Amino acid sequence: MSHKLIVDCSTGVTTEVELTAEEIAQREADAVAFAEQKALDDAVTQAKADAKASAQAKLAALGLTADEIAALN
């Protein structure tokens, strides 16, 4: 996709404009940066889920029932 839509609120007119080389480059750079941030976020989320599962398994090993473990959440 190489064009964008601009709506002029003072006139209500919508124009279709080609993306500039700079805008295309910015999109590509944004995609790389966002993917890196998303990978970090996903890793944190997964680590939290893993820690929760580990804690629940240890509580179960101590004899707590599933209802008792759920009550701690």
Next chain:
Amino acid sequence: MANTYEAIATVTVGSGGAADITFSSIPATYTDLIVKLSGRSTTSDADMYIAFNSNTSNYSRRVLRGNGSAASSTSGSDRYVGTIDSSGETASTFGNWEIYVPNYAGSNNKSYSIDSVEENNATQAFQYFIAGLWSNTSAITSLKLEFIAAGTFAQYSTATLYGIKNS
């Protein structure tokens, strides 16, 4: 709907699609702004960014996300404003997205809040609640919605900018 709620401009994407949508020359005559978007990406890329006044710096956000069985939260110093339907969702379905920008014409930093949902005839569909801040004191005169990567607004995606007056 309050009688102080006015549609400023609407755009519907045509058959050629669009990489981004910008509302420009936003009048300073309202108190708050709302954009409502019914949107879909033609590709698997459906993560979106926002830009006020074409500025891409000094943004931060906190995201709460749920998919029907689990929830998570993230934060970051970027312009991320959620994800709408991609080519992976049920064909011809469109996600709903709304941003609220209070005091957009004032001289303080600009906060914004977003809620959105994907539409998908499947077990999983995400919903988002996002709190964002643009640390810039300029009055907002333009607002751009764009995909982060190679996303493209599909035909019939529609965005409407509303202005709200407090009296």
